[in-house]
Amino acid sequence: MASYLLQRLAGTIPVLLLISLLVFLLIHAAPGDPTLMLLGEETNAAEVAKAKERWGLDQPLYVQYWKFLKSVAAGDFGKSFKYAEPVTHVIRTRLPATIELAIFAICIATLLAIPLGVWAGARPNSWIDNLGTTCGLFGISMPSFWLAIMLILLLAGVLNILPTSGRSTYGIAGPEQTGFYIFDSVMQKNWPAVWDALTHLFLPALALGVNMLGILMRVTRSSILEVMSEDYVRTARAKGLREKKVVWRHVASNALIPVITVVGLELGTLLSGSIIVETVFAWPGGGSLLITALNARDYPLVTGLVMTYTTAFVVINLIIDGLYAVVDPRIRY
Amino acid sequence: MFYRVKISLLGFLALAMFAGSVNVASSQTRITVGVTETIETHNPYGDSVSLLYGIWSEVTGPFCTYNYTKGDFEGRLAEKWKTENPTTWLFYLNKNYKFNDGSAVSAEDVVHSIMTRVIKDPQSKQKASVAPSVVNAEAVDKFTVKITTDKPTAPLLSFLCDRLIITSKAVFDKYGRDVADKEHMLGAGPYRLKELIPGQRLVIAKNPNHPEAKKNPRAPDEVVYRVMREPEQRVTALLNDEIQIGQFVPPHMRQRVEKNNNLKINPVDSVEIMFLAMQPKPPFDKKEVRQAVCHAINRDQIIATLLEGFASRLDGPLGPGQYGYDPNLKPKLNYDPEKSKKLLAQAGFAGGVDIELQTPVGRYTLDKQISEAIVPMLNSAGFRAKLLTPEWATLWASVQKGTIPFYYMGRGSVQDPSAALHQYFHSGETPRIGYSNPKLDEILDKEQQEFDPKKRRQYLSQAMSILTEDAPACFMWRHKLLWGLNKKVDYAPLPDSRVYAIEMAVRR
Numbered sequence: 041m042a043s044y045l046l047q048r049l050a051g052t053i054p055v056l057l058l059i060s061l062l063v064f065l066l067i068h069a070a071p072g073d074p075t076l077m078l079l080g081e082e083t084n085a086a087e088v089a090k091a092k093e094r095w096g097l098d099q100p101l102y103v104q105y106w107k108f109l110k111s112v113a114a115g116d117f118g119k120s121f122k123y124a125e126p127v128t129h130v131i132r133t134r135l136p137a138t139i140e141l142a143i144f145a146i147c148i149a150t151l152l153a154i155p156l157g158v159w160a161g162a163r164p165n166s167w168i169d170n171l172g173t174t175c176g177l178f179g180i181s182m183p184s185f186w187l188a189i190m191l192i193l194l195l196a197g198v199l200n201i202l203p204t205s206g207r208s209t210y211g212i213a214g215p216e217q218t219g220f221y222i223f224d225s226v227m228q229k230n231w232p233a234v235w236d237a238l239t240h241l242f243l244p245a246l247a248l249g250v251n252m253l254g255i256l257m258r259v260t261r262s263s264i265l266e267v268m269s270e271d272y273v274r275t276a277r278a279k280g281l282r283e284k285k286v287v288w289r290h291v292a293s294n295a296l297i298p299v300i301t302v303v304g305l306e307l308g309t310l311l312s313g314s315i316i317v318e319t320v321f322a323w324p325g326g327g328s329l330l331i332t333a334l335n336a337r338d339y340p341l342v343t344g345l346v347m348t349y350t351t352a353f354v355v356i357n358l359i360i361d362g363l364y365a366v367v368d369p370r371i372r373y
Numbered sequence: 374m375f376y377r378v379k380i381s382l383l384g385f386l387a388l389a390m391f392a393g394s395v396n397v398a399s400s401q402t403r404i405t406v407g408v409t410e411t412i413e414t415h416n417p418y419g420d421s422v423s424l425l426y427g428i429w430s431e432v433t434g435p436f437c438t439y440n441y442t443k444g445d446f447e448g449r450l451a452e453k454w455k456t457e458n459p460t461t462w463l464f465y466l467n468k469n470y471k472f473n474d475g476s477a478v479s480a481e482d483v484v485h486s487i488m489t490r491v492i493k494d495p496q497s498k499q500k501a502s503v504a505p506s507v508v509n510a511e512a513v514d515k516f517t518v519k520i521t522t523d524k525p526t527a528p529l530l531s532f533l534c535d536r537l538i539i540t541s542k543a544v545f546d547k548y549g550r551d552v553a554d555k556e557h558m559l560g561a562g563p564y565r566l567k568e569l570i571p572g573q574r575l576v577i578a579k580n581p582n583h584p585e586a587k588k589n590p591r592a593p594d595e596v597v598y599r600v601m602r603e604p605e606q607r608v609t610a611l612l613n614d615e616i617q618i619g620q621f622v623p624p625h626m627r628q629r630v631e632k633n634n635n636l637k638i639n640p641v642d643s644v645e646i647m648f649l650a651m652q653p654k655p656p657f658d659k660k661e662v663r664q665a666v667c668h669a670i671n672r673d674q675i676i677a678t679l680l681e682g683f684a685s686r687l688d689g690p691l692g693p694g695q696y697g698y699d700p701n702l703k704p705k706l707n708y709d710p711e712k713s714k715k716l717l718a719q720a721g722f723a724g725g726v727d728i729e730l731q732t733p734v735g736r737y738t739l740d741k742q743i744s745e746a747i748v749p750m751l752n753s754a755g756f757r758a759k760l761l762t763p764e765w766a767t768l769w770a771s772v773q774k775g776t777i778p779f780y781y782m783g784r785g786s787v788q789d790p791s792a793a794l795h796q797y798f799h800s801g802e803t804p805r806i807g808y809s810n811p812k813l814d815e816i817l818d819k820e821q822q823e824f825d826p827k828k829r830r831q832y833l834s835q836a837m838s839i840l841t842e843d844a845p846a847c848f849m850w851r852h853k854l855l856w857g858l859n860k861k862v863d864y865a866p867l868p869d870s871r872v873y874a875i876e877m878a879v880r881r
Contacts, residue, residue: 072770080421080501087500094495123414124496125551134572189605197609204610210405210568210576210597322600324572332413332572335766 045362052354056347060112063346064105067339074121074337095121095339108343117344122336127344131326135348136219137207138314138325144241145249145310146303153253154292154299157260161295162287164265172257179254184313188247188320195243202239205322212236244321248313252306259302263295270294296367304360308353401594402879404862406872407601407616412575415554417538418490418497423786427871428598429538432577433560434470436483437534439788441694441868446530449585450478450539450561451518456824459525466516469584470561472541478561480512485542487520494550503536505792525822527829531696531789535871563875567595574599577874591863591878598872611636611857618864618877619857623738624681630857637860640853642685644695644868645785647737648846649730649747650797650806652778656728660843661720665713666779667706667847669754674708675746676850679739683855687848689837694868696789697833704842713754722755731761732781733768738852744781775804786869790833791821798840808845 075083075091083091092098096107111118117127153176160172196204203209208221213233217224222241225233267273268291276290277283315327322328326345333341410424417429430436434450448454452467470478487510491499506522506529513519522529541559548557558566563585564577575598579586586592599616601607607619608626612633622630622638630636649666651657657666676684688705691698717723728751732744744760751758763771771777784793795802799817800809813836820832840846856866863878 070770071767071774071776073774076773077766077770078498080498083501091495122419124416124419189603192603192606192609196615197612200613204606204613204615205601205603206599207573210574320603320606322573322602322606324570328572332411337766337770 045358048358048361052358055354056350057109059350060109060343060347061105063343064108064339065101067337067342068101068104070337072337074339077335077337078121097339108340112347117347118340120333120341121338122333122341123338127340130329130341131344131348133219134324134326134329136325137221137323138311138318138327140220140222141241141244141248141314141318141323141325142307142310144245145252145314146307148245148249149252149256149306150303153256154260154296157257157299158264158287158292158295160257161261161264161268162283162291169261172261176254176257176261179250179252179257181254182250184247184251185316185320187250188244188317191243191247192320202243204243205320207237207240207324208233209236209240244317244323247321248310248317251313252303252310255306256299256302260295260299263298264291267291267295293367297364300360300363300367304357307356311349311353402881403595403597404593404618404874404877404879405597405599405616406618406620407607407610408598408620408872409602409607411572411600411602412569412598413571415558415569415571416496416550417540417554417558418494418499421498421502423870424598424872426536426538427873428575428577429560430535430562430871431564431873431875432558432562432566433538433540434562435535436464436537436539437530439531439534439869444694444696446534451483454530457519459822459824460522462520462522462529463513464518464520466518468516472559472561473565473580474559476541476543478539479515480518481515482542483518483539484510484512485545486537486539489542489545490540491537496550499536499538503532505532525824527821527824528789528791531792535869563592564596572600579874585875589875589878591880592875593877593879596874596877608857611859614859617859617862618872620854620870620872621738622855622857624679624683624855625739627681627683627855635860637858639856639858639864639866640683641856641866642692642694642868643785643852643854643870644787645737645783645870646687646690646692646787646793646851647684647781647783647849648687648690649849650772650780650782650846651844652775652807653809653845654778654807656720656722656726657778659720661716662722662726663844663847664706665716665720665754666751666756667844668709668713668716669751669756670747670847670849671708671750672849675743679742679746680850680852683738683853684850685853686850689841690794690848691787691790691837692851695787697830697837699830699834699837702834702837702841704838706841706844706847710750710754717755725755725757727757727759728779729759729761730779730781731763731768731771731777733765734762736765737781737783738854740781747781772805773803775807788869790837791817794833794836794840795821798836798845806845808843810839810843813839813843 075088079087079091096104120127120130123130156172156175160169163169192204195202213221213225214228214230221237222234225237273286273291276286314325315330318325318327319331330345333345408424410422414420436450438447438449440447450467450470451464454462454464456462466478466480468477472478487504487507491497491504506524506526507520508523509521511519544553544557544559563580563583565580567578568576576595578595579592601610604623604626608622608629610616611619611630627638630638651663651666656662672686676682676686685692689702717726730744730748732740734741741762748758748760772780787793794817797806798808798813800814816832816836820829820836823829823832858864861880864876
C-alpha cells in the first residue's frame, strides 16, 4: 500500500508540472498588462519599466517560468503584485474560509445524499424513491449561482432567518487564530460566535453542496440497486436478518465504493464551484481571491492559487484511493 | 429516518431564526453600509477606487473636500491654500487636526504622504489619480506645505481633495510600511479605523472630540462597510435590516425597497458620465459615421423605459452641477435615424456597415441591457451592429491598450472635467480612444493652465463644443444612482459615490 501511494505521489509531479505550465502560459496570454491594471495606464514609461523589472516581467517568458519553478520547489510562489506580500501568505489567510465552506458543503451533501440514496435504492419506485430522484435531479440541474440567489431571497429575504452574506457578524467573533472561524470560536468557548459562523456558513454551503448532493444521491441509489440483486444479499435475507440490517450492513457497505470515487471527483467540482458561490455570498475565501487576482492580472497569485487547488485535488484523490482499501478489505495495493 | 432528518432541519432553522434576530446590544449607534467595491488591502495607498478614497480620507482628514452645495472646494486638514505662481501651491494646515495618538499633523506628514507614499512607493496605485503633475512637496514650516507641479495645473484641487490620504511619518519610520498600515493606522479624521478584514468588511469608529464630529453629534458611532457586490444581496439585506444603507439599488428593484415601510430610496445625480467611445479607425475614422451613431440612439427612450427615468440625458460631456457645464453647448446630436442614414451614405456606406459594440456586463447600471437596446437602434439607422460582452478584465485591458474600436463605458468622479477630457481626448495621454485633434489639444492645455475660473470655463466650453461636433464619443447620460436607506438614517448620498459617515445622522 505504501509503495503504491508513493508511486501515485510520484505520478502527480508531471501532472503538477504540466498544470503549472498551462496556467503560466494561459495567464500570460490573457489580454491585459499587470502594470497597466495595477498602476493605471497614465503611469509614465519609466515607472512601468521599473515595475516590470521589479516583478520580473522584463525577462523572457521561459526565464520567468524557470524562476517560478525554482521558487515553487523551495515552497515559494513569489510575491503578489497586488498585495505586495508573499503569495503563500495571502493564500494562507484566505484558504481556511474555503476549506471551512467545502467541509460543510461535503457534510451537507453526504449526510443527506447517502441515506436518501440508500433508502431510495432499497425501496425502488416507492414515494421516498420518487422524492429522492426528484431532489437528485433538482440538485444536478440547478446552477449554483442561480440557486445561491434563490436561497438568499428565500431564507434571508422572505423568511429572514439567515444572513445574506459574509462570514461573520461584526463584534461577535473573538480574535482570529487559525482562520477557521468555527474552530477558533469553539476553542475560545465563544458559543455565540460559533452559532454566528454556522448561520453565515449554511447558505453558501448549501448552494455549493446541492449539486454534489444530487449526484451522490443518484450514484448511491444506482449502486444500491445493483448490489441488492447480488446472491449474498439473498443469502442474508434467507438467514432471516432484518431488512434494515441487510440494507445497512451488507448492501450499503458494498455499494459505497463507487460513491467514494464520485466524492473524490466531485471535490474538484466543489472547489471550482466555490469560486462562484464565494463571489455571490461575499465569502472571503480562495475563490473570491482568485477573481480579484484575475481582474488585477496578478500572475503569481493566480498561478499560486491554481497550483494550490490542483494539489488539493490530487491529494484528495490519493486519499480516496487509500480509502478504498479501508472500505473494501478485498482491495489490496 | 426521514422524520428525524426533517426534525433536525426544522431545529436548525429555528435556532438560526433565533440567531438571526440577535443584534449586538449597545447604546452606541451603528450603521452598516452594503458597498459594491472590494476592500482588499490594509495599505491606504494600495487601491484607487472612489469608495476607498472616501473611507481613507474620512479616517485621515480629508485633506480638503468638494462641497456640492456650494459648488466649490473647502478646507479640512488643509485649512486654506493659495497659488504662489502657476506651478507652486502653498497649503496651510489646520493646527486643530491631530492624529489619534494626540500628535499634531505636521507639514512633514503631508510631505511624507505625497512623496514617499503616493509618488515613490512602488505599491502605490494612486500617483496617476492623486498627484499626476506633482514633482515635489516640501515643508515650508511646521504647518505649511509647498507643492510644485511640472506644469501649471489649475485643477490640482480636484486631484487632491477627497483623495490625498495623510498618514503619520513617525509611525511609518518606527514600524515600516506594512506593520504601520496593518497595526498602527493613525489618522486625523473624524473616524478612526477599527477593523479591516480584506474581502469582507471595514469598520470605523467616531472620534467624538474631532471638530467635524462635534458639528454633527447624530453621526453614527460606528460604521461597518460590508462588501456586497450582488444587487439582490444588498436589497435583501436592506429589507431584513442587516444593512441600513445600500449602495446602488438597480431601478428594477426600487419598488421592492419602497414598498417596505421602514425603507426609502434616495436618488442622486451621479457625476459619472456614460458614453459610447469610437476609435478613429475604419469605419469610425469618418466623422459622419461617428455622428451617425450618435443620431441613431434614442437616449430619451432608453432613459424612460430601461432606466425608468433614473438618468439625465447628456448633450455633451457634462451635465448640470459639473464644473464647466454649458447649457447652451452646440451642436446637439439629437435622435434622428433618417439623418443617420444620410450621414452614412455621405461617408460611403449607403448599403450599411458592420460594427461591433463591446459592453461590460454588470459594471454599470443595466449596461448589457442598455447595449442590447442600442444594437437594434443602430441597425434601424443603417448599421449592421453586433454586440460583444467580454468579461470586464479583458474588456478593460483592451480599452487601456486602445484595441477596441467601439464600446460603452463610464467615467466616474467628473466634478471638474479636466482630467477626464485629457484622459480620453487629448493626443497621446491614453490610447483608450486614440483620438487626436491639435486644436482640441491646444484648448485643453490652455484650460489646464488657466487659473481665472471665468476664462477656464470658456476654454472648457470650446473644448466640449469641438468634442460634440467631432463626436469621438456619443455622450449618453448620467445615471441617477439609487441608494436604499433605512428611515432611521438621514443621509444625502454624494454624486461621486464616496461615502462620508460624518454626513450621516441616526434618529435615535
